[in-house]
Amino acid sequence: MKSYLTGLVAAAALTVAAIAPAAAQQGSRIIVVTHGQANDPFWSVVKNGVSEAGKDMNVQVDYRAPETFDMVAMSQLIDAAVNQNPAGLVVSIPDASALSASIQKAVAAGIPVISMNSGSDVSKKLGAMLHVGQDEVEAGRIAGAKLKEMGGKVGLCVNQEVGNVSLDLRCQGFTEGFGGKVTVLPVTNDPTDIRAKVKAALAADSSVDTILALGAGTAGEPSVAAVKDAGKTGAVRVATFDMSAGFLKSIATGEAAFAIDQQQFLQGYLPVVFLALNAKYGLMPGGNVPSGPNLITKEKANQVIELSAKGIR
Amino acid sequence: MVHTTQPATDLSPAPAARKIQDERLKEVSLLTKIMRRPELGALAGLILVTIFFLSTADPSMFTLAGVMNILSPAAQLGILAIAAALLMIGGEFDLSIGSMVAFTGLVFGAFLTLTGWPLLLAIAGTFVVAAILGGLNGQIVIRTRLPSFIVTLAFLFILRGLSLVGLKWATGGSTQMRGIDAQGESEIVRELFSGSALEGLFAWLAANDLIAKFPNGTPTVTGVPVSILWFIGFALVATWILLRTRAGNWIFASGGDANAARNSGVPVDRVKTGLFMLTACAAALVAILTVLDAGSTDARRGFQKEFEAIIAAVIGGCLLTGGYGSAIGAFFGAIIFGMVSIGLTYTRFDSDWFQVFLGAMLLLAVLFNNFIRRKVTGER
Numbered sequence: 110m111k112s113y114l115t116g117l118v119a120a121a122a123l124t125v126a127a128i129a130p131a132a133a134q135q136g137s138r139i140i141v142v143t144h145g146q147a148n149d150p151f152w153s154v155v156k157n158g159v160s161e162a163g164k165d166m167n168v169q170v171d172y173r174a175p176e177t178f179d180m181v182a183m184s185q186l187i188d189a190a191v192n193q194n195p196a197g198l199v200v201s202i203p204d205a206s207a208l209s210a211s212i213q214k215a216v217a218a219g220i221p222v223i224s225m226n227s228g229s230d231v232s233k234k235l236g237a238m239l240h241v242g243q244d245e246v247e248a249g250r251i252a253g254a255k256l257k258e259m260g261g262k263v264g265l266c267v268n269q270e271v272g273n274v275s276l277d278l279r280c281q282g283f284t285e286g287f288g289g290k291v292t293v294l295p296v297t298n299d300p301t302d303i304r305a306k307v308k309a310a311l312a313a314d315s316s317v318d319t320i321l322a323l324g325a326g327t328a329g330e331p332s333v334a335a336v337k338d339a340g341k342t343g344a345v346r347v348a349t350f351d352m353s354a355g356f357l358k359s360i361a362t363g364e365a366a367f368a369i370d371q372q373q374f375l376q377g378y379l380p381v382v383f384l385a386l387n388a389k390y391g392l393m394p395g396g397n398v399p400s401g402p403n404l405i406t407k408e409k410a411n412q413v414i415e416l417s418a419k420g421i422r
Numbered sequence: 423m424v425h426t427t428q429p430a431t432d433l434s435p436a437p438a439a440r441k442i443q444d445e446r447l448k449e450v451s452l453l454t455k456i457m458r459r460p461e462l463g464a465l466a467g468l469i470l471v472t473i474f475f476l477s478t479a480d481p482s483m484f485t486l487a488g489v490m491n492i493l494s495p496a497a498q499l500g501i502l503a504i505a506a507a508l509l510m511i512g513g514e515f516d517l518s519i520g521s522m523v524a525f526t527g528l529v530f531g532a533f534l535t536l537t538g539w540p541l542l543l544a545i546a547g548t549f550v551v552a553a554i555l556g557g558l559n560g561q562i563v564i565r566t567r568l569p570s571f572i573v574t575l576a577f578l579f580i581l582r583g584l585s586l587v588g589l590k591w592a593t594g595g596s597t598q599m600r601g602i603d604a605q606g607e608s609e610i611v612r613e614l615f616s617g618s619a620l621e622g623l624f625a626w627l628a629a630n631d632l633i634a635k636f637p638n639g640t641p642t643v644t645g646v647p648v649s650i651l652w653f654i655g656f657a658l659v660a661t662w663i664l665l666r667t668r669a670g671n672w673i674f675a676s677g678g679d680a681n682a683a684r685n686s687g688v689p690v691d692r693v694k695t696g697l698f699m700l701t702a703c704a705a706a707l708v709a710i711l712t713v714l715d716a717g718s719t720d721a722r723r724g725f726q727k728e729f730e731a732i733i734a735a736v737i738g739g740c741l742l743t744g745g746y747g748s749a750i751g752a753f754f755g756a757i758i759f760g761m762v763s764i765g766l767t768y769t770r771f772d773s774d775w776f777q778v779f780l781g782a783m784l785l786l787a788v789l790f791n792n793f794i795r796r797k798v799t800g801e802r
Contacts, residue, residue: 147774156773173767176777177725181498181712182763188491189767192482192642206600206718219637271586271597272720295586295597 137168137388139381140190141199143226144183144273145174149298150326150420151351151373155226157420158377159199166385168196178270180207187211197221197384202228202235203273209235221387223380226373227275229397238393241379243371243401245275249282251402252321252348252369257287259346259366261319264291265310269303269328271295276323279350283321292317298324300331307335311345319346325368326353333359352405354418360410370413371401374421460739461751463791467737468754470790471761471783479768486633487642488768490650496760497653498708500753502727503734504660505704507752509697510735511664513677513744514563514570516556516698518577519731522705523724524585526552527713530706531599532592542611548706555581556702560695578728586721598720602713616714618645649711653753656704660749673697677744734759737787758787 141159145152156172163170173190175182180203188211190198198220202208205228215222216236224232225241232240256264264287266280284291294310296303311317320336322328329349333356336345346366349356351373359365379398386392405413416422475483482488502519509516529551533544559577563570586597593599613619621644627633628641635641664670675683676690684690705724713719736742737758738751762783766776 147776171767171770172773174773176780178722179725180716180718180720181723182495184716185491185495185764186767188494189483189488189764192485192487192491193480193768194482204598204600204716204718204720206602207716209717210715217636217638217640218642268597272722274596274598274600277596277598293595 137196137385138193139163139168139170139197139199139384140193140195141170141172141377141381142183142186142190143172143174143199143201144178144180144203145201145226146176146178146298147174149324150353151324154420154422155373155377158374158379159381162378162381162385166382168381168385168388170381171195178203178272180204184208184211187215191215191218191220194218195220196388197223197381199223199225199380199384200228200237201226202231203275205231205235212236221384221393223383225376225380227273232397238387239383240397241376241400242397243399245278246282246285248350248369248371248402249279249284249321250286251282251404252350252367253283253286253288255286255367255404256283256319256321256346256348257289261287261346262289263314263316264289264319264321265307265317266291266293267303267307267320267322267328267332268293268295269298269322269324279323280321287319289319296328298327300327303328304331304335304338307332308338311335311339311341317345320348322347322349325349325351325356329353329356329365329368330359333365337364352413352417352422354414357405357410357414357417360405360407361414363407366406368405369401370403370405370422372403372422373400375400460746460748461754462739463794464738464751464754464758464787466794467787467791468758468761471758471765471787474783475761475765475768478770479765483765483768485642490643490647492760492764493650493653493757494647494760495763496757497647497649498712499727499730499734499759500653500756501649501656501704501708501711502701502731503738503752503756503759504656504749505697505701506728506731507735507738507740507747507749508660508664508673509701510732510740510742510744511677511747512673512694512697513680514560514694514697515574515732516559516701517571517574517728518555518559518581519701519705520724520727520729521578521581521585522552522555522702523709523712523727524719524721525555525581525588525709526702526706527709527719527723528585528588528592528599530710530713531602531719532588534602535599536592541615545611545615545710548710549703552702552706553699556699557695559702560698563698564691564694582721585723589719589721598718600718602717602719612714613648615648615710618647619651621645647715649708649715652707652711653756657749657753664749669693674745677746679745730759733784737784737791739791759784 159170159172173186184207191214198215202224212235222237223239224237229240229242266283268276270276280293296306320332322332333347336342336347342364348366350369352368352370356368413422526548530544530548533539533547559574563573589597624641624643624645628635633641672688672693675688676693680690734755735752737755740747762780766779
């Protein structure tokens, strides 16, 4: 028993030694706290942007996120970041009420804060220097108008992150721009679950001719698969927020209509660059930076596919 | 057990020396007594985890602000874990507590914003709703004799779903209820359930340079969050009940052998129903604390907290089969969990490894705990 335990401890210590960076270099350190789980393909692109900016700017970066969409846990992660007194802090703000105290604490501690992805409406009020992201209502409206133009009348809005206000806003913008009847379908972020639920929704209401998914890898691809299962490919137009390699292939083959690219790589990359330059030279852009939307239709799809598979778009 | 019949000739009163030979009456040293407590392993696990972070994490993790930062998630989880531990000692599970946090959070938010009830009434109303749901859980388990695992799993989904339905109904379509504000409410009630305690003391300490300050002069820690005080208080009360009261004996008896307990006159059904109501009310307390703290609630609150609470209780020495465990063990278990989940952000490890680490650290803590317990109890 004893040797078994010693072995375990030794194994743990070895793992630690193997993964720990060779030397924790001192100097500029920028911490990024988001609500995006590491296994979500969308957020892995953001994380790649963060890492690349860290390399390009030669600063230390740390990407942190709670394991589930948990605002209480996220505020605690921000507190933890503030305690380490970084040269800059990047946060996403999906729930301003729950996160404001922690963000204001960071500002009070004299840490420059940039918000990204969600929270453009409250960013300035909480003391962030600027926001890098996409206006969700406007992007939803543009997508809705485009889908209406393509002939859509009855729509389905597939929400895989119930509880996130930004996603509610996307559905709201879609409803406004689309003009027709829109039903919101809440799902989990499990592809099998989404596929089954979308299939059921299509069977329940045969008049549905348009689906807007709120995430490509999470909700978009299973929605395309569900439409295929129902034998309605082409008859039901599927569009999605964000992009994934699989969904882009579906656009290229005509199974899906388009993807709304908010270019989230920039949301990870730019704030780190801004904060690194701020630490070095005191530079900071004068206003919010819109990272999207950019509608990726059949013509643009192929050129984006390669980069999407690499986790850059 | 083997009963040896006494020879008929030996009816004379037993000499004093005989009594001591009965192993149940054997005097054990204080040290052995301490070593036999179920929570010892959890304490040892906590020390192990602390050593790990002392050697790998940024030193700011163990500053005052860092420790408060670790204790906040530990407190929220711990309130649930202590209640879950009592229920597990009583021989049942409650998988619905995570969903109960979301649902009672919604109920509380609705009472405050929709009906405009004063804070005290809203809090009382939320506890009543939670107690009714907990009682319902318990009654279904007792009357149908189905495993509590299944019954409460059903409620895990029902309550999570009801939270979503209720939120959309209450907010007119959003999955998040914002702007829940208790300002202007009764001072004492608000102080009890939100913000920080001992703010004056911390301001004084900061003014005298005894604790760290931000550049603008406010202390890095403005007080002890009330959730931490609830956590400590609940752990003490639960331990006292378990070890010093009749109700505590009933809980151990109900979980150890329900039939034997019933035959000795323990109201097993009442004990179990009460425990289900307790876990539901603990979930309601966490919901009230977090909703007042965050000013909002959403459909994902308390997600997977039921598993974390059971893990913390098991780290704290509870047996999955019931009849054995401790509240103070769950207290340490929750702190281990909080330390691991927040502590990793103070290290330089890539966050992709987070869950691997969390799982490995917990496994290590439980194995170590188990090892220590076997060593000291001589269990095979």
